[in-house]
Amino acid sequence: MTRSVLVVDDESNIVLSLEFLMKQAGFDVRVARDGEAALTEVAKSPPDLILLDVMMPKRDGYDVCQTIRANPDWKNVRIIMLTAKGRDIEREKGLAMGADDYITKPFSTREVVERVKHYLA
C-alpha cells in the first residue's frame, strides 16, 4: 500500500522540491500552502506523515501539530517539522508539541528522504 505524505509550506519552490523528492521516493504526495489548508487535508484523509513547515501564514506549524496531536483519530500520523529557525529552543518546542522529528532548513534532500522512509518503514 502506498504511503501518503502531506507537504505543508508557504514557499512554493520548497513545496515543489519536496513534492518531487517524495514522489521520487514512491509516496503518495499531497500539498498544502498554509496551516489551515493542512488541517483541511488531514481532516479529509489523514496522511501517514506530514512534512510541516513552522513559519506559515494563518496557522503556524506548532499550531497545526498541536491540533493534530489533540485528535486521537490522528495519533498515527507522523510529523516531521521543517524550519528555517535553527535555534535549539525551537527544536525543543517542536518536539514538545508532539512532532516526531525536526529538520532544519536548508536540509540535505537525501536526509529528508531517509528520515521519511525511516518513519514510514
Next chain:
Amino acid sequence: MSGAVVIGVAFAYLCLLFAIAYWGDKRADARRSLIAHPAIYALSIAVYCTSWTFYGSVGRATQTGVGFLPIYLGPTLMAALWWLVLRKMVRISKTHRITSIADFVSSRYGKSTFLSGLVTVIAVIGIMPYISLQLKAVSASFTALVEFAAPGSTPGLPLPGADTPFHADTALYVAAILAAFAILFGTRHIDASEHHEGMVAAIAFESIVKLLAFLAVGLFVAFGLFAGPGDIFRQAAERADLARLFTMPDAGAIGDFVALTLLSMLVILCLPRQFQVSVVECVDEVHIKRAMWMFPLYLLLINLFVLPIAFAGLLTFQPGTVHPDLFVLALPLSQGHQFLALFAFIGGLSAATGMIIVETVALATMVCNDLVMPVLLRIEGLNLAQRRDLSRLLLAIRRWTIVVVVLLGYLYVRLIGQSFALVTIGLVSFAAAAQFAPVLLGGIFWRGATRAGAVAGLMGGFGVWLYTLLLPSFARSGWLPVGFVDHGLFGFALLKPYALFGLSGLDPITHSLIWSLIANLGFYIAVSLASGQGAIERIQAALFVDVFRPSGEAGGGRFWRGTAPVADLQELVGRFVGEEAAARAFALYAAERGLDLALQGEADADLVNFAERILAGAIGAASARVMVASVAKGEVVGLQEVMEILDEASQILAYSQKLEMKSKELEQATAELTAANERLKELDRLKDDFVSTITHELRTPLTSIRSFSEILHDNPELDLGQRQEFLRIVISESERLTRLINQVLDLAKIEAGSLDWDIRTLDVAEAVRAALTATQRLAGDKGVTLTVDLEAGAPPVPADRDRLIQVMVNLLSNAVKFAPPDKGRIAVTLAATPEGVRVSVADNGPGIPADHHEAVFDKFRQVGDTLTEKPEGSGLGLAISRTILEHLGGRIWVESRPGEGATFNFVLPRAV
C-alpha cells in the same frame, strides 16, 4: 564734751548694734526669723538715708531751698513702681539665687564673668566717694562734738585735711572701726543663701535711731529754739539774703531738679546696698507692698525738719562760721543741749554705719564672687577646685575686700573730700550707680538686650562718668593737672568735662548724668540691636524677662546627663559653704522630697541643680557652674552645650534629609536604569528576533537552492524542461538571496550611519522617471497599467539620487507585487507642496487595514501575511525606504483602506 565720752557712747552703740545682729542671726538659724516682717523690710530699705541725708540735706537746703528734695522725691516715685519692677527683680533673684547686682547683670547676659567683673569694678570705683562721704561725716561730726564744748560759743569746725598727720586723722580711726564692724556683721560666716538676717535687723534698728534722732533735733529746733516752723519761715522770709531759698530761681535749677529726681529714681534700685537690702535680703516679696508706702513715709518724716533746721541755722549762725552740713549738731550744741547733740551724733553715726556696713558687704560679695573667685578658679596652679575647705578662703577675700574698700574711701576723703560738700560727693556716686539702670531695667523688660550691648553701655556710661565727674574732682583737688577741666582735653573746648560738646549752664552732676546716660543707653540699645545673643544668653534673657510665667520657675534651665555621687556633690558644696551647712542643706532637700540620700548613691538632675544653686549663692552663678562641671566628672551639660547638641542634631537632621533626597534620587536613577535595562533587553530581544528573522529569510532561498541543486545533481536523467525549470528556480532564488543580503547590509549601514551619501540638489521627477524605467518591464510582465503624472516646475530638493531611485523602485515593485495581475493599475504622481516635493504611488491592490499603516514600515513585516499567496520580497524594502527618507529630512506614510488599494506617499523638503 570729752572725746572719751563720745567714743565710749559710740562704741557702746555699735556693740548694741552687733548684739542685735548676733541675735538676728541666732534667730535665723533657729528658723524664727527676726526680719520676716514687712516693717523690718521697709526700715532696712531706709539704709538709703545715710549721713548725707542726716547732715547733707540741711546743707543743701541752705544753698538751694527745696533743692535737697529730688533725692527723696525720686525714690518716692519709684516706690510706686516697685510692684512692677522690684518684685520682678526679687522673683528673678530668688529663682536664680542672685547674690549681688553684679551677679544679677551677669546672669541676665549669659552668665558672663567679664560682665560681672565690669559691674563690680564700676561699683567699687563709683561707690568709693560715697563711702568717703560717710567717713567724712562721722569724723567731722565727732570733731564738732568734741571740740565744740563751750555753751554759747560759735562752733568753728576745722575739717581734717591733707595736712593733718595720719595718726591724728579721726577719719582714719573711723574707717578702721567701721571696717571692723562691717567684717563682724557681714562676714562672720558664709551663708548658702547669702542672707544676712542679723545685719538687716541691725540696719532696721539703725533706721529707727537715725529717724528719731533727726526728729528730736527738728522738734527741738522748731519748738524749743523757735515758736514752731511757721516762726522760722517767717523770720527767714524777712531776711533778703534768705528769701531766694523760697523760690525756684531759674530754668536751670528746674532742670537740675528734674534730673536729680530721675537720678535718684534710678539709684534706689541700682545702688549696690539698695540692691542688697531690697532684693537679695528680701525674704518675702509680699513685703514689697508694705515698703511701697512705708518707705516713702519714712522719707517724708526724715525730711520734715530739713528746711526748719536749715533756716534756723542760717538765722542763728553768722555766715561762714559753721558749716551748714553740721547745723544738725551745731544747733543743739549752741544751746548747750549736749545730750541731744550726742543723740544726733548717734543718729548720724547710725546713718553712716548702716550705709558702710551694707555697702561694703555688698561690694565684698561682688568682689569675691565676681572678680576674685573667677580669676582664682581659672588659675590652674592654685588647684582651688580640689581644696578641702574653701569657705575660709572666701571669708578671707571678703574681709580684705571690706578693708580695702573702706581704705579707698578714706583715701578719697583725705585727698579730695575737702573740696566738696557731702551732697556733691554723694551725687558723684549716684551718677555712677545710675549707669547700672539701663542694663538692669532693660535686662528684665527687654528680651533682645545682648551681652555685647550691656558691656558697651556700661563701658560708655562709666567712661563718660569718669571723665566728667571723677577725674575733674581729682583735678580740682590738685591731683591731676587742672588744665583739661578749664580748657578741655588737648585744649579742645568741646571736650571740657563740665561742658561736654558745648553743653554748659548745667550743674556738673546733671551734665554728667545727661551725657553718661545718653552714651550708656545709646551703646546699650545700638549694640544690642546690632549683635546677636548666644544660646545661653537667649535662654537667660527669656528666664529673666518671663520670670512670672509659670515655665520661668525652672530657673536652672540645666540639663543633666551621666551620674555624680551624692557624696561628692555634698563634699563640693561643703568646701564652699562649710560641711555643716552643706549637710543641713542636703538633709533639708531630702526631707522635703521624702528621700533618703544615703540610699541614693547617684544624684539626679534635680539634686545637681540644687547643689549648683547653693554654690551659686556662695560664689555666683558663673563660678558655680564651673565648679559643678569640673567636679562632676565633666558630665554637666550646660545650655550652651545643649544648644550645640541641638544644632548638631539639626545638622544631622538636615544631613539625613539630604540622604533621603539622595536615596530618592538613587531610587529614581535605579528606576531609570531599570527602564534603560528593560529597553536594552527589549532591544536585545528585537535584535535576536531580527537575527532570527534574517536567518529565516536567508535560509528559505538557500533551502530551495540546495534542494534543487541536489535534485539536479542526483538525477542526471531529468528531462531538459524539468532541468531548465529547476535551474531557473535556483537562479531566481540566488538573486533573491543576493538582494536580501544587499538590503540587510544597506539597512545596517544606514542605521550605523556608515553609508556614503551623495546629497545634492536635484530634480525629483528625473529620479522618479529613472525608477519607472527600471520597473516598467516588471509591471508589463504582470499586465499592470502605469499612469504617470509628474508636475512640471517642482522645485529641486537636496537628495541622494541613487537612494531616491532605490525608494521609488521599492514602492513601484511593491505596488506591482500587490496589484492584481492583468487588471492592475498603478498611478505615480509628483507635485510641489508648501513643504517641498510630494511623490505618491497608488495601486489597486487589496489595501492595508488602518492598524497596519505604521507596521508596514517595520523590518520583515509583510502585511502580505494575510494573503494566501505569499508575496515575494525580503520584508525590508519599506523599512529601508523610511530610513532613507528620514535621513533626507522627509517622511513616508501610507493611505489605504482594505479593498480599495493603497497609496504610498513621501515628501522631500525644500532646501533650507
